[in-house]
Amino acid sequence: MKVLLAMSGGVDSCCAGALLRRAGHEVVGVTMLVDGFPPSPAVERGVAMCCSKLGIEHRYLDVSRKFQEEVVLPAAREYASGRTPNPCSLCNPAVKFGELLKFADAVGADRLATGHYVRQGRHEGKEVLLRGRDKAKDQSYFLALLDEAVFPRLLFPLGELTKEVVRGIARDLGFTFEKSEESEELCFVPPGVNAGDELLRRAGIPPRPGIIRFRGKQVGTHGGIHRITLGQRQGLGVALGVPAFVTAIDGASNQVELETDPSALLRDRFALKKGKSGVLPVPGEYEIQIRYRSRPVPCTVAAAGENRLAVSVPRPLRAVTPGQIGALYRGDRLMGGGIITLEN
16 A cells, blocks of 8 residues: 655654555655745754665655644634634644645555554444554544544554654664654744744734733733733742732733632633534533643533534533643544633
8 A cells, every 4th residue: 555654754753654664555755844945954864864764755745835824823813812722733634634635645645644643443334533552642632623534544553552662663773863752842833932922923913912910900911912821820920929820811902810719710611612624523421631631531512503512521620721622532532622712
């Protein structure tokens, strides 16, 4: 089978390529360029090393215009409105899988493979996605907005492996990598740069300084609500004598509200709205994960109008953050998800 492999020049995608070659597949590597040509020297060297060792063809694909339209601009607008988006979850359906599946068709590839730690299975005759075997590295959360129609065309060679096994494969093959294999930063944000700052810069949106309030009184100022997220305690430049955290961000007034009572951050009801792709799951009982590293908790999901679900949890959750992804599961099976909103 001919497989198009998304390659970043890092350990996971290179080891995915090694496993595909061992399985006898014809592999063509492709690296997305979200900032246009040329690629960074580190990416170019990493990709060249992997492809040389694996003996596979490689292409670069400039997706910078699509990336700007589908990821940068929407995410920047969310930040500027006081919400905290998840750019990776926006990129996956529109760019990483959307554009690469088109490219797979163009090069005659049957499947698209990535280095995600996600497993695949079947349920009632349909392809489904499951949490990765290595729970510490499971990346199914980031695929919650994918349309299930694309599942049959995907391959995740690392889904059944642990990170330690993948490192062993890399050592056996003599792979060496310049960048940290554990980096969880956004691929397009330079190290040490605030994600909101970078997105607003790329979108040409000027930051709007504003005020910080505590129980009706101004207690400080901020350099822009794009730098602030719900539940934040550090970096606010406010000293109240007791720990205080962000409980509300008002995009219209550009104001931030603080509170010292921890219960102010607890919420047992919120909503999920449909993203540009994918399908919201049907009402029922699920487990929900409200951020990448959070623990999934039981929830009840009910219809709340077109392309919207109401979510209730038996025990209140802390800092349910508008703009983040709510991924819904039944056991290990990813059932879909939506974008968290607190609006009724």
